Amino acid sequence: VQLQASGGGSVQAGGSLRLSCAASGRTFSDYAVGWFRQAPGKEREFVIASSWSGGSTSYSASVQGRFTISRDNAKNTVYLQMNNLKPDDTAVYYCAAKYTGKSDYYLRTAGSYNYWGQGTEVTVSS
Helix, strand or coil: CEEEEECCEEEECCCCEEEEEEEECCCHHHEEEEEEEECCCCCCEEEEEECCCCCCEEECCCCCCCEEEEEEHHHCEEEEEECCCCHHHCEEEEEEEEECCCCCCCCCCHHHCCEECCCEEEEEEC
């Protein structure tokens, strides 16, 4: 499956952005998905993840209550809604996917995923 992330940009603290991750090549509904981010000089870190159905989700503590993951399997697209953005959210955001069939679980570690998008940059100014 090929992933294409989009929706990044520059926003002031307190603002919102919605990132999209569009998949092509396979039936996306058979894949668990996740978002990761990498700030300059830092390692890639887990942000949020969803099972194939969206029924199981997991959030990092730093984004809990501010970020939401959703997916539209009919459109082969996953969304990351980011509200109340903070300067610490500045990073390149990557979407990732792993085939799970209809097993409804999420994945929090980058090494568990075998498909990655190219990244979209988010900059939050204070």
